[in-house]
Amino acid sequence: MINKTNPGNFFEDFRLGFEFRHGAPRTVTEGDIALYGALYGSRFALTSSSEFAAASCGLPSRPVDDLLVFHLVFGKSVPDISVNAVANLGYAEGRFSTLVHAGDTVHATSKVIGLKENANRQTGIVHVRTSGYNQQGETVLDFVRWVMVRKRDPNAETGPSDVPETAPFVPPDRLIVPDGLNFGHYDPVMGGSPHFWEDYSAGERIDHIDGMTIEEAEHMLATRLYQNSAKVHFNQHAEASGRFGRRLVYGGHIISIARALSFNGLGNAVKIAAINGGRHVAPCFGGDTIYAWSRIEAAWELPGRPDIGALRIKSFAAKDHPCGDFPGDAETHPQLVLEFDYTVLMPRRF
Amino acid sequence: MINKTNPGNFFEDFRLGFEFRHGAPRTVTEGDIALYGALYGSRFALTSSSEFAAASCGLPSRPVDDLLVFHLVFGKSVPDISVNAVANLGYAEGRFSTLVHAGDTVHATSKVIGLKENANRQTGIVHVRTSGYNQQGETVLDFVRWVMVRKRDPNAETGPSDVPETAPFVPPDRLIVPDGLNFGHYDPVMGGSPHFWEDYSAGERIDHIDGMTIEEAEHMLATRLYQNSAKVHFNQHAEASGRFGRRLVYGGHIISIARALSFNGLGNAVKIAAINGGRHVAPCFGGDTIYAWSRIEAAWELPGRPDIGALRIKSFAAKDHPCGDFPGDAETHPQLVLEFDYTVLMPRRF
């Protein structure tokens, strides 16, 4: 009689080049969209309204929020990759492809592309490229992430270090404009903001002003919605004697709060095209209030697309600290919790 | 480089007669209906069951709850009208028209119909008529509300006072019976209550008995579901040093709780036709328990409709105080938080 409980993979279980097919594929529905809306209050019009998606963006109906797709694909990878993780260290080369619509089913794979044992031999860093697909096998998103994973046995032998190079950002010629997306008849009043792509310039900083307090029930609902089974988010009885004495909020929850807050200042940044990088600088807990600000990193024209421009944006989130002083810009700030580097598609004036 | 953050409108920014087209139209789905159900536990059969909507009410499927429609339309108006509000003072002349069904997209406009600066010159009262439409441009709801809004600059000159008259209630000949609504084969057992329109009479008082405690996570989920971005509901870090030291619960959340509690005593009052008035007498906070009672204000026959009668109802909600003593009836009661005057359509015995 074998032990049926899955302890998850430890660092020495990973092999370079191995590809996991993650279990429990996920049908995404209007129910998930509604719940995602209630969790973050996002007001970006493309994902709020099928009428707007058609009239202003040329699409048959509103797509699923890009970050909801990210969280679902990420969640699929957790049981195989990061159940025994100490920390989720970073993301790179994230790129959104085919849009996801209500009714689609998402499944995911992860390929091990890098391994490096830490000097203390207790842990190692696993790099994976995780890809999400729809039911037709079309890629909806892929990204690289790296995560520090415990060893089961500190004395276990592991192979030589092999750490992949990743691009500092997804270059504009690799961004994918989804089939049919067209801002030729974009209505900025319905979009909720008067500012087009032309109005933004590199170096510009935007304080998103508002703050959002996190409740334990909310981050747990979110993380379960994503079927992310990482233990640290759910078990107060165990965490009471853990590292922080508290349940840890899933880092992606902070990303989605920062994105929702960014509507105030970036209201027409309706489509995320790339996740260039991300770093959870400090942990968040129930009761923390999240504020955010953004810096425009670059503004790119897209060849042959007079209707669409791209902005590379770096958003910073801080806890219990309004962002009018742009924390984390010049130097590390004690209240900073997130740096998130991403690229959006925006309507141009024409 | 202009400031991209929208500070919202202050009292001196409003002009009599100006009409706002509110941004971020909203597709309403079965997901929103499910979440609304989980937030309030409403058991009114018309909105709970498509089978009941067809068999007992003559409709093709269950419509979206009237108050969910109200909250969505209200939420659309917040960024333009009440982001800088001190208090939401009242409602009048609210009237539901075309039913909303899952899949419809709601957008909204607000016309400024009254302005009055307060004597202290710090604030003024803005009266608007807000209208919600579906994707075909049909009106789904319109109502008047007035709200006290801060001035940006107390010394700014504002025009003469101009305050509209509003009707004390929507008269029965102005109530709209939605297309197809027919109670000719109404099944009161499935409705969950044996009482028809004929069983109620003006002056009757009904204690709804049960109480519902509000959690912070719940009122924030609700208010974000409505895309209502008023800051006071979400930011504990800022509100800790604010007027109450706490996040304020969106007043509409209390209306929906009172309505859900009213099932016990008004189970067949399945359709709200009008919002005659409403007043948030005192603020509510996480941890408060809401109780409610109702007084029948009037019972009206509807000409040519032997199947449908109208009841004008005034519901009172109190916090941390059971309503067996009908608080707020004779005189002001310290625990009273809401007076809500509305008109319902009910099945008649025939």
Next chain:
Amino acid sequence: MINKTNPGNFFEDFRLGFEFRHGAPRTVTEGDIALYGALYGSRFALTSSSEFAAASCGLPSRPVDDLLVFHLVFGKSVPDISVNAVANLGYAEGRFSTLVHAGDTVHATSKVIGLKENANRQTGIVHVRTSGYNQQGETVLDFVRWVMVRKRDPNAETGPSDVPETAPFVPPDRLIVPDGLNFGHYDPVMGGSPHFWEDYSAGERIDHIDGMTIEEAEHMLATRLYQNSAKVHFNQHAEASGRFGRRLVYGGHIISIARALSFNGLGNAVKIAAINGGRHVAPCFGGDTIYAWSRIEAAWELPGRPDIGALRIKSFAAKDHPCGDFPGDAETHPQLVLEFDYTVLMPRRF
């Protein structure tokens, strides 16, 4: 003018053989499925993915989670049966029949099959057989439950005791394999577990390891989603001076948490066929952390079905106590809160 508020039935109101048609039928949608997912984080692939339901299970789309169906049917019965209950004592002979899919409407009836006044004459035990139906009148679930109900008047005369015999478990030849369910092409990688029916044997014990902390907002959202109106779950103001000083968590919420945790060890137990019994050993409250373990009670072949086997499972849940020591197995354990005896259909290796 009669009192419109429904006080619910007291013990002396029940008559042997009476059948209640419960009010407020309920249309079940993708919204309910999403919310159920977010409340428990269930990862069973059959209910998570329509693609998996088709490719691995032979069904047109994913069905609604069996326990969500159970909670909805149970909730329908509360206003007539258990509003005045002191305690929900037990379940038996629960059997799932026709699958429920998004869009179906569920209604329910309960027949009184047993009555027994308690010696103190304050309360009595009511036994009912509750049945849930879809809009075509097909049975989706039926089960027996018994519940201790208050008397309105301790001196009221009640009839002679009449307590039904119930089967200790649903025998394998009475289990219903839903139309179309076929595990002939079951993909265990997508299922999320390598273990088939053949891998389990009677007496085997499985610790599900993880723990889930309950928040007040979560159990209230769940219980309202089920339209379960039992007062003890929602009113902190009243419960503060009640038996426990706290709101009581709906027992079914614990069943669903235990089931979701059981994915770790029983990942391919995708379909519940029967509820053999259940007992809420101790009350749960907000802040409790639930852990669970399971014992395999029996493994049955199903005649003519080389693709499907049945497992009878007894799951135990404990609060604030990890289940590596299998609490409640040999003797009562002070942290035990639930014993739940059910039967699942699992794929066989062939």
